[in-house]
Amino acid sequence: MEQLIFYSLAGATVLFGMLVVIARNPVHSAIFLIGALMCIAGLYLQMGAEFVGGVQILVYVGGVMVLFLFVIMLVNVRTAERVRQLSPEWKTALLLAGALSVELVYLVLKGPGVFATAAPEAIPALQGNTQNVGAALYTKYLLPFEIASVLLLVAMIGAVALARSRMD
Amino acid sequence: MAEAGIALIKIAVVLGFVLNLAALLTWAERKQSAVIQDRIGANRASVFGLRLFGLFHIAADALKMLTKEDHVPQTAEKFIHGAAPFISFFFALMGFAVIPFGDVLRVGGREIPLRILDLNIGILFIFAAIALEIYGSVLAGWSSGSHYATLGGMRGSVQMFSYEIAWGVSLLGIFMVYDSLDLNRVVLRQGDLLWGVLPKWGIVTQPLGFLLFLAAGMAITKRVPFDLPEGESEIIGYFVEYSGMKFGLFFLTDFVLTILISALLATLFFGGYQLPYLEPDGFRFPWGATWSLDHYTVVFLQFVALVLKIVFFCWLLLAVRWTYPRFRYDQLMDLGWKVLFPLAVANVILTGLVLTLIE
Numbered sequence: 001m002e003q004l005i006f007y008s009l010a011g012a013t014v015l016f017g018m019l020v021v022i023a024r025n026p027v028h029s030a031i032f033l034i035g036a037l038m039c040i041a042g043l044y045l046q047m048g049a050e051f052v053g054g055v056q057i058l059v060y061v062g063g064v065m066v067l068f069l070f071v072i073m074l075v076n077v078r079t080a081e082r083v084r085q086l087s088p089e090w091k092t093a094l095l096l097a098g099a100l101s102v103e104l105v106y107l108v109l110k111g112p113g114v115f116a117t118a119a120p121e122a123i124p125a126l127q128g129n130t131q132n133v134g135a136a137l138y139t140k141y142l143l144p145f146e147i148a149s150v151l152l153l154v155a156m157i158g159a160v161a162l163a164r165s166r167m168d
Numbered sequence: 169m170a171e172a173g174i175a176l177i178k179i180a181v182v183l184g185f186v187l188n189l190a191a192l193l194t195w196a197e198r199k200q201s202a203v204i205q206d207r208i209g210a211n212r213a214s215v216f217g218l219r220l221f222g223l224f225h226i227a228a229d230a231l232k233m234l235t236k237e238d239h240v241p242q243t244a245e246k247f248i249h250g251a252a253p254f255i256s257f258f259f260a261l262m263g264f265a266v267i268p269f270g271d272v273l274r275v276g277g278r279e280i281p282l283r284i285l286d287l288n289i290g291i292l293f294i295f296a297a298i299a300l301e302i303y304g305s306v307l308a309g310w311s312s313g314s315h316y317a318t319l320g321g322m323r324g325s326v327q328m329f330s331y332e333i334a335w336g337v338s339l340l341g342i343f344m345v346y347d348s349l350d351l352n353r354v355v356l357r358q359g360d361l362l363w364g365v366l367p368k369w370g371i372v373t374q375p376l377g378f379l380l381f382l383a384a385g386m387a388i389t390k391r392v393p394f395d396l397p398e399g400e401s402e403i404i405g406y407f408v409e410y411s412g413m414k415f416g417l418f419f420l421t422d423f424v425l426t427i428l429i430s431a432l433l434a435t436l437f438f439g440g441y442q443l444p445y446l447e448p449d450g451f452r453f454p455w456g457a458t459w460s461l462d463h464y465t466v467v468f469l470q471f472v473a474l475v476l477k478i479v480f481f482c483w484l485l486l487a488v489r490w491t492y493p494r495f496r497y498d499q500l501m502d503l504g505w506k507v508l509f510p511l512a513v514a515n516v517i518l519t520g521l522v523l524t525l526i527e
Contacts, residue, residue, distance in 0.1 A: 027310055031248070031307075034303070050287065050288050050289045050292075051288075051289055051292070053289075054289045054292035054293060054295070054296055055292065057296040057299060057300070058292065058295050058296050058299055058336075061296075061299055061300060062295070062296065062298075062299025062300070062302070062329070062332065063299070063329055063332075066299075066302060066303075066306065066325045066328065066329050067329070069306055069310070069325060070306075070322060070325050070326060073306075073309075073310055073318060073321070073322055074322070129288055129289065130288065130289060130349050
């Protein structure tokens, strides 16, 4: 049962991902991307990472994708539909994609243990998922967490600065 | 098998309650606005001369919506246009799955938790549902193939994610005080007494959080004074190209969201199903008096308490709707980003300071 759910979610993710690229209408692409992101949230839920799953929907689907849709609706979509679907660089892209898929197939065939990963740590017996995430972020991974927040702050200020200079 | 049956009964109870209350609210809104504006209000529908304060208007409205022509404009994206109202309605209803309407019911050696879903992330589930609910209005606006509708959808999307941020941050204080995202645990901890007298409800510990949540929550329901995505009578909103029951679903979604916000206000800030001084074995007043009650009476009283709280907040939200004029769009954005959001962040910092000092 668990495997069935996993494979259907994973398959749906890949299918939605492909449809994002194939769809001619940008709004359809965005809708398929929402589908893919929701399937990934489902995968997180299946792994027992409720918090990450909830945040995935909240941040990506509820925030980022609404902004995406807003921008797409702001730009006239009807003209975008007529643009040629295939880029002139398709041969290079095909080569790169081919190389990547060969690598992926090779790794999949070799099975787990290709990469030396650390054994998963025992999860401390806290109340639940959210508490675990919070404890890990604010103790063990405090420095990367803070660096990431500073980076986001810089990006935010940069965006505001760019928008302001345009307005003057 | 029994588990599935119990789950279905719980879903039926919650869904029945929400949908019936939403239908009643359509009537209450008309009657209440009439009283506020010194009119008589809906009183035309009658069955054999019986008018019943216009209550038959609910059925009459439903019949009218269901039998109207379902018009789809030629320029519309047929599939998305049809799906949008259902997206809105479905995800608005989904939020109720984690709202506890009681602690546990013990029947025949079986302990039934009185909520549909027991989720560790509780409130995040509701946030996710609301986040998805937005897509109904955005996609409705876009797929109608009409500029008025598209503009309405765009106004809606910007308003929603502006206010969702303030909405979420205003609740952080509650979760710091009660130390859990699980709504039932939040409700249980609100049953404690402060200084032996005052119930430790959210309104007592987070008064600022309550006001911020109320304001942002009203924006989420997309009703006056925050009805810029809709504005039926003047600026026209995302559902301008909808007719029949599809429009009806959008219309009902607003009421369902009003009930959801009311339920959240009751659950997070007014003790949910808790009644002051009501313990699992009966009332225990701080002045020493006791009144013991059996288990079923306590569960029933708690359920009634929650229902009354929800109805009270529905009334409050309807009254606000008929009291204040609509914001201008720049005022709306200013309120969200320059007032509610900074205040919500200040509330979090203040709560953290106070909590650290108490410890």
